[in-house]
Amino acid sequence: MASLSFPLPKTSHLLSGVQPYSHAENCSLFGRSILRSRRDIGDSMVANIATKQPLIAPAPPPPPLEKEEARNNGKLAAWTSIKQEKWEGEVVVEGEIPSWLRGTYLRNGPGLWHIGDYHFRHLFDGYATLVKLHFDGGRARAAHRQIESEAYKAARSRQRISYREFSEAPRPDNFLAYIGELASLFSGASLTDNANTGVVKLGDGRVVCLTETQKGSIVIDPGSLETLGKFEYSDPFGGLLLHSAHPIVTETEFLTLLPDLVNPGYLAVRMEPGTNERRVIGRVNCRGGPTPGWVHSFPVTEDYIIVPEMPLRYCLKNLLRSQPTPLYKFEWHPDSKAFMHVMCRVSGRLVASVEVPLYVTFHFINAYEQRDEDGRVVAIIADCCEHNADTSILDKLTLQNLRSSIGQDVLPDARVGRFTIPMDGRPYGKLEAALDPAEHGRGMDMCSINPLYLGKMYRFAYACGARRPCNFPNTITKIDLVEKKTENWYAEGAVPSEPFFVPRPGAADEDDGVVISLVSDRNGEGYAVLLDGPTFQEIARAKFPYGLPYGLHGCWIPSE
Ligand SMILES: CC(=O)/C=C/C=C(C)/C=C/C1=C(C)CCCC1(C)C
Numbered sequence: 001m002a003s004l005s006f007p008l009p010k011t012s013h014l015l016s017g018v019q020p021y022s023h024a025e026n027c028s029l030f031g032r033s034i035l036r037s038r039r040d041i042g043d044s045m046v047a048n049i050a051t052k053q054p055l056i057a058p059a060p061p062p063p064p065l066e067k068e069e070a071r072n073n074g075k076l077a078a079w080t081s082i083k084q085e086k087w088e089g090e091v092v093v094e095g096e097i098p099s100w101l102r103g104t105y106l107r108n109g110p111g112l113w114h115i116g117d118y119h120f121r122h123l124f125d126g127y128a129t130l131v132k133l134h135f136d137g138g139r140a141r142a143a144h145r146q147i148e149s150e151a152y153k154a155a156r157s158r159q160r161i162s163y164r165e166f167s168e169a170p171r172p173d174n175f176l177a178y179i180g181e182l183a184s185l186f187s188g189a190s191l192t193d194n195a196n197t198g199v200v201k202l203g204d205g206r207v208v209c210l211t212e213t214q215k216g217s218i219v220i221d222p223g224s225l226e227t228l229g230k231f232e233y234s235d236p237f238g239g240l241l242l243h244s245a246h247p248i249v250t251e252t253e254f255l256t257l258l259p260d261l262v263n264p265g266y267l268a269v270r271m272e273p274g275t276n277e278r279r280v281i282g283r284v285n286c287r288g289g290p291t292p293g294w295v296h297s298f299p300v301t302e303d304y305i306i307v308p309e310m311p312l313r314y315c316l317k318n319l320l321r322s323q324p325t326p327l328y329k330f331e332w333h334p335d336s337k338a339f340m341h342v343m344c345r346v347s348g349r350l351v352a353s354v355e356v357p358l359y360v361t362f363h364f365i366n367a368y369e370q371r372d373e374d375g376r377v378v379a380i381i382a383d384c385c386e387h388n389a390d391t392s393i394l395d396k397l398t399l400q401n402l403r404s405s406i407g408q409d410v411l412p413d414a415r416v417g418r419f420t421i422p423m424d425g426r427p428y429g430k431l432e433a434a435l436d437p438a439e440h441g442r443g444m445d446m447c448s449i450n451p452l453y454l455g456k457m458y459r460f461a462y463a464c465g466a467r468r469p470c471n472f473p474n475t476i477t478k479i480d481l482v483e484k485k486t487e488n489w490y491a492e493g494a495v496p497s498e499p500f501f502v503p504r505p506g507a508a509d510e511d512d513g514v515v516i517s518l519v520s521d522r523n524g525e526g527y528a529v530l531l532d533g534p535t536f537q538e539i540a541r542a543k544f545p546y547g548l549p550y551g552l553h554g555c556w557i558p559s560e
């Protein structure tokens with residue numbers, strides 16, 4: 001893989017002033033020409049001298065990217081690691097960026113999937129790469145930078161993984177080390193802080209990158225993208241180790257769910273701007289299963305927090321394994337059933353808890369209250385990207401699959417799953433497709449809405465849909481949940497990331513704004529695409545001078 005050369009020098013005419021960064025210490029991760037080979041490093045770095053056992057799990061069979069390079073002329077940027085620690089420069093804009101769009105779009109994601117010659121297996125394992133686009137006066141400046149988590153720094157200096165990532169774990173050398181690993185797992189010491197999933201701006205202006213481990217909450221400078229340090233929670237809930245990767249963040253609060261793996265349940269907590277202390281709103285005990293369901297995200301309405309209890313549950317046994325299992329750190333428990341709980345945001349009281357059909361989701365889209373003519377709440381509507389209760393999507397996100405099945409129609413079906421949760425004490429809720437899934441090519445995920453409609457009745461969602469055949473969502477799709485229709489942006493072979501909606505200041509209509517998505521192109525290139533909210537036509541493209549690896553979630557920081 002490292003034989004790919006970094007494209008910057010060829011396109012240096014695109015750069016204004018700021019030159020590509022390279023750093024002797026960091027170079028070891030990026031590029032074989034300057035990479036110390038295993039032989040150079042010496043056996044002591046890669047093997048236990050006494051046992052001659054490798055300290056890291058053996059690399060997966062054959063280096064997948066090299067195979068893929070041959071098939072794809074080495075060009076698709078999406079599943080190819082970023083090649084430099086950081087870069088910053090002006091990007092060439094085609095089309096017109098609206099003059100009202102003033103601010104910074106940040107996107108986080110797992111952009112580096114190898115350490116030396118060791119290749120990660122799963123998309124979610126990669127070390128975090130932050131990408132930034134700053135818009136002002138119709139121009140755009142871009143940057144990217146690796147987040148300096150402890151996990152990444154240790155991997156960089158030791159040339160092997162040292163913390164438990166999503167699917168990978170350092171392999172203990174011997175039985176004693178294994179016992180130590182167990183202890184450090186329970187204390188959280190061995191869990192990763194690789195904050196590769198999302199990035200949020202708190203009400204007090206601090207910008208925090210997140211993953212599902214609480215220790216992986218890292219404060220960054222949105223200007224320089226520099227890692228400022230760990231976000232230290234000053235409350236006692238760190239012992240629960242995990243949290244939702246997607247807190248609900250507004251100008252006035254930060255809400256999240258903490259799964260309790262020991263006494264199966266969830267704590268709903270709230271943190272105010274300017275503090276690091278989360279306070280308990282309430283607790284929900286699980287109704288099924290040995291452990292809580294995976295809670296990657298959750299929705300809220302104006303008055304309620306919706307706590308999902310998915311039958312895809314954390315698995316303590318799998319947490320201890322160093323080799324990936326079919327469902328990684330999770331287990332599918334259809335017999336444990338699926339539930340949706342509704343908690344009052346103010347009192348923390350559980351006001352509804354219903355059994356629902358089995359489901360699998362990473363991402364809730366939005367939720368709102370349905371009222372009768374007297375204003376009483378009769379039901380909660382909660383929408384999500386639902387994978388037809390099929391867990392196979394997790395394994396479809398291995399890098400080997402993503403790299404080797406390009407063009408094949410192997411993306412499992414998904415839909416906009418709409419829960420209806422009755423609020424009158426009835427025990428069952430409904431789950432149905434909110435629109436015909438054929439409208440979005442029977443695949444969809446990575447959603448956003450107009451943030452001003454958070455928790456309120458809404459009409460439009462933006463997501464990546466599917467134009468088949470495909471192995472990964474490949475369209476940017478505007479979903480009209482009232483007309484039950486979609487509009488799509490598509491570029492052959494390109495992989496767009498989460499479409500992020502920025503409302504136009506002062507707008508009256510829900511879709512009045514722009515949608516930003518960073519695209520990893522089949523020609524090895526990367527660009528940001530801007531779509532006009534109402535017409536969904538492309539209005540501008542800002543081209544990076546290098547390919548962008550796929551990324552996950554973003555946020556918007558308006559200019560003062
Ligand atoms: C990127 C994404 O969508 C999900 C990332 C999830 C991660 C990194 C989860 C990590 C975990 C551990 C490091 C150990 C504990 C379990 C689990 C939450 C899966």
Ligand SMILES: CC(/C=C/C=O)=C\C=C\C=O
Pocket residue numbers: 197362393414443444445446472473552
């Ligand atoms: C990339 C992804 C989930 C990311 C989590 O943050 C899901 C993709 C699903 C494909 O349909």
Ligand SMILES: [Fe+2]
Pocket residue numbers: 197245246296362363552553
């Ligand atoms: Fe996510």
